[in-house]
Amino acid sequence: MADRLVGKPAPDFTMETALGNGKEFGSASLTDYKGKWLVLFFYPLDFTFVCPTEITALSEAAGEFKKLNTEVLGVSVDSKHSHRAWLNTPVNDNGLGELNFPLAADITKQVAREYGVLIEEEGVALRGLFIIDPEGELKYQVVNHNDVGRSVEETLRVLQALQSGGLCPMNWKPGDQHLVAK
DSSP states (O other): OOOOOTTSBOOOOEEEEEOTTSSOEEEEEGGGGTTSEEEEEEOSOTTOSSHHHHHHHHHHTHHHHHHTTEEEEEEESSOHHHHHHHHTSOGGGTOOOOOSSOEEEOTTOHHHHHTTOEETTTTEEOEEEEEEOTTSBEEEEEEEOTTSOOOHHHHHHHHHHHHHOSBOOTTOOTTSOOBOOO
């Protein structure tokens, strides 16, 4: 069983990336996001079926994340070249098209392992999503079975709850009251 990550410093990382424009490569490190919130999400593999639904939905919501001082970074165990090929594959051929964030290449599988989402026997990651605060503390994690996609709406709701600074009851939404400790 993986060690608890929430409430601790997020595991550090540096990975090569394919930029969302599908043309250029770059790199991403945890330190690049200092001073901002980060939604770091893992998906199993490029050119699969559930993954593009999540990735494109997160890309479409990128403006909402930006308004919340939040960056998004997708990660799989594929290479940056595979990511770029997927970005350049037409959507109607199971491609992604351009994204509003980069896709990182965890080719060594070390980052997925450190975040506790690597399925060792298969060599792929589970659908793990992590919210990291501007100081690098891991504030939220959710891990799904690979057959089930995640919710952008719930990710935004949890992010806003974390940023609100109060005690948030179940189903809290922006504008709702915080709980008062007695």
